[in-house]
Amino acid sequence: MPTPLVDWLRAQDDETLAVLLRLRPDLAVPPPADLTVLATRAGIRASVHRACDDLDRVTLIVLEALVVAGADSAPVPLAEVRRLLGPDVPGAALSGPLAALRERALVWGPDDELSLVPAALDVVPRHPGGLGRETAGLAGSSELPGMLAAVSPDERRVLDALAAGPPIGRSRAGSDPDSAVGRLLARGLLVRVDAETVELPRQVGLALRGDRPLGTVDVSPPDIGARKRGADVVDRTAGGAALGVLRQLELLIGFWGRTPPAVLRSGGLGVRELRRAAKEMDVDETVAALLVELAVAADLIGESDGVAPDWVPTTNADVWAAGGPELRWSLIARTWLDLPRLPGLVGRKDDAGRVIAALSESVRRPLAPRDRRRVLAGLAELRPGTAPGSPAALRDVLAWRAPRRGGRLRDEVVGWVLTEGTVLGVVALDAISTPGRVLLDKPDGLVGALRATLPEPVDHVLLQADLTAVAPGPLQPELAAELVLVAEVESAGGATVFRFTDATIRRALDAGRTAAELHELLAKRSATPVPQGLTYLIDDVARRHGRLRGGVASSFLRSDDAVLISEVLAHPDSAALELRRIAPTVVVSPLSLVELLDGLRAAGFSPAAEDTGGAVLDLTDKGRRTAPRRRAPGRTGSPPEPGGEQLAALVSRMRAGDALAGVRRDAGTRANGGIPDLLRSAAAARQRVWIGFVDGHGVAGERVLEPTSVGGGVVEGRDTVEGGLHRVPLHRITSIAMVESSSNDS
Structure with a gap:
């Protein structure tokens, strides 16, 4: 008599049951009351499918062999499984897959009586092992060799083609009794499915395949073709990419702070707005979609409030921008790893033929974090600085390890992860970087890992004659802040190029810097002589800057030069500014100070703002901001993996539930005058008891x-x-029985 799965589970130790719950966490949600419930769940079709998603190709072939052997209906010996697998699978190669199946309770029993969950029939292909169905009317296996030896060459070609799989073929010649197919049908070596379809019976297929009943089985994974890149080269390249992506995100935040795009009525970001963002960041639209998705997921950008919301930077963006590059990159890298979305889908068409927009719900894939980690884990198995021979080689290895996982986008996800990881600096030259390894294994050490990867901050720049400055590495924070104020970033990366213009010099002067301070900054921080052209540029802008002084009256304009005030009033564009002269050197306007200064600059003047004390006032527009969403951390879409203590508690609860179920079946002691004596005896012996009782409302319960x-x-x-102390009045107890301690109780 075969051993039922529930009895096999009861015979296992607690550690085995804990491993089962860890490998199949869906079995523990909600916590099963006893082992009978656990065994029932373990055989459910959906749960079996999920359990098989983690099996490699060899283990799935062993599963097919068990199906071909009929282990789902009656126990089979291990020797029969070995015979079906043939000489390509030695005993050592079979022990691992069989242990994996047992750990997941897909297979149980000793080696001479292996049983398989019936739901496994839905996991294997329609024709397991490429074999057809067994035919009851076919002659016994002892007669098959003689029947096959007597077939003609044309009949043998038909049989060999179907034996190689699949076992189904179409032939209109089957109605002709003189054809090869007709003769095979007449002898029972083929069976008819319909008027034009025939099937090769399983017995015939096994006989034709000889000592390899399931065909050739390759137990070795594909060769990944490792290539050495050099750990230092990989990390330096990754560091440059990390700095570049931070700069691109800064540009995106600044751009959308000034001109926030509208949120589509269906949700997401319009194609033209994505194209504009890509142009602003100087990246292609694929990278722009990734950065937009990351900025929103990291809560640096969010939807504004209102009837017509926009995509606007949040106040978190200002906090993020104030941090060092290691802190800023750490947030972006963590966000990407756990992002439940596939940015690679942006620009494709969905099932309805519509283009998938960035930030839309169509990009959401709850299992994306799991697949992303799987790809990075495959790279992390290689030595530092080593890359796979090609992305295709990595795809083949991952497909061999989990053929059922990933769906129709499985292979494309590998390419997307490599591309996105390269943009972020998690991957470089197709090899995982040191920060990438830390991100995958110990994310708490991510800041230190990137700091060790980046070159030491430099305290100088190289001024060029073409009004540019080259930073040969990451700059010290204070120097970087000053250069961003006085120049525009022209290109970012390992070496950053800054460009000086009239507008950038005026911006620094508007922020309160003087020409002397700018000259001192450049002379002190440049490793090369300050070009004469840059000196002239600063002096020329400073000469014109601040000769006009504006204030709030709503606004006023003053100058020590009365002729200049007259020139402003005489300018054709001054009429729109509504200026009124109240003194030879002072005019006022009902416009705001910002509007007044912008109008004067548009007319060709170079005014400066001042506060009530006469000091230069910085009116730089920081852009719009909205409140952060404070959304809950995203979920990966799969049941959370329980911890060791939780697993132990679950196993203990199921053991107790099993014992309780047995007590319910066997309890015969009823409430009588002997209940107190039974309870006192149990207390003295520290033995558990099962009691049935009714509460104050007359509701029956048990404990x-x-x-x-x-x-x-x-x-x-x-x-x-359930734990905890409880008090039960004796007069409410209706039944009682002793609970025998099991061998698995601690």
Whole structure:
């Protein structure tokens, strides 16, 4: 008599059951009441499918062999499985897959009686092993060799083609009794499915395949073709990419702070707006879609409030921008790793033929973090600085390890992860970088890992004659802040190029810097002589800057040069500014100070703003901001993996539930005058008891207690299933029975 799965589970130790719950976490949600419930769930079709998603190609072939052997209906010996797999699978190669199947309770029993969950029939292909169905009317296997030896060459060609798989073929010649197919049908070596379809019976296919009943089985994974890149080269390249992506995100935040794009009515970002963002960041639209998705997921950008919301930077963006590059990159890298979306889908068409927009719901894929980690884990198995021979080689290895995982986008996801990881600096030259390894294994050390990868901050730049400055590495924070104020970033990366213009010099002067301070900054921080052209540029802009002084009156304009005030009033564009002269050197306007200064600059003047004390006032527009969303951390879409203590508690609860179920079946002791004596005996022996009772509302209940005291008409004890102390009045107990301790109890 075959051993039922529930009895096999009861015979296992607690550690084996804990491993089962860890490998198949869906079995523990909600917590099963006893082992009978666990065994029932373990055989459910959906759960079996999920359990098989983690199996490699060899283990799935062993599963097919068990199906071909009929282990789903009756136990089969291991020798039969070995015979079906043939000489390509030695005993050592079979022990691992069989252990994996047992750990997941897909297979149980000793080696001479292996049983398989029936739901496994839905996991294997329609024709397991490329074999057809067994035919009851076919002659016995002892007669098959003689029947096959007597077939003609044309009949043998038909049989060999179907034996190679699949076992189904179409032939209109089957109705002709003189054709090869007709003769095979007449002898039972083929069976008819319909008027034009025939099938090769399983017995015939196995006989034709000889000592390899399931065909050739390759137990070795594909060669990944490792290539050495050099750990230092990979890390330096990754560091440059990390700095570049931070600069691109800064440009995106600044751009959308000034001109926020609208949120589509269907959600997401318009194609033209994505194209504009890509142009602003100087990247292609694929990279722009990734950066937009990351900025929103990291809560640096969010939807504004209102009837017509826009995509606007949040106040978190300002906090993020104030951090060092290691902190800023750490947030972006963590966000990408756990992003439940596939930015690679942006620009494709969905099932309805519509283009998938960035930030839309169509990009959401809850299992994306799991697949992303799987690809990075495959890279991390290689030595530092080593890359796979090609992305295709990595795809083949991952497909061999989990053929059922990933769906129709499985192979494309590998390419997307490599591309996105390269943009971020997690991957470089197709090899995982040191920060990428830390991100995958110990994310708490990510800041230090990137800091070690980046070159030491430099305290100088190289001024060029074409009004540019080259930073040969990451700059010290204070120097970087000054250069961003006085120049525009022309290109970022390992070496950053800054360009000086009239507008950038005026911006620094508007922020309160003087020409002397700018000259001192450049002379002190440049490793090369300050070009004469840059000196002239600063002096020329400073000469014109601030000769006009504006204030709030709503606004006023003053100058020590009365002729200049007259020139402003005489300018054709001054009429729109609504200026009124109140003194030879002072005019006022009802416009705001910002509008007044912008109008004067448009007319060709170079005014500066001042505060109530006469100091230069910085009116730089920081852009719009919205409140952060404070959304809950995203979920990966799969059940959370329980911890060791939680697994132990679940196993203990199922054991207690099993014991309780047995007590329910066997309990015969009813409430009578002997209940207090039974409870006192149990308390003295520290033995558990099962009690049935009714509460104050007349509702029946039950509980397993370990009594600690009996007196005053009340029993008090610890609930061994749910925990905690409970008190039950003796007069409410309706039935009671002792719970025998199991061998697995601690």
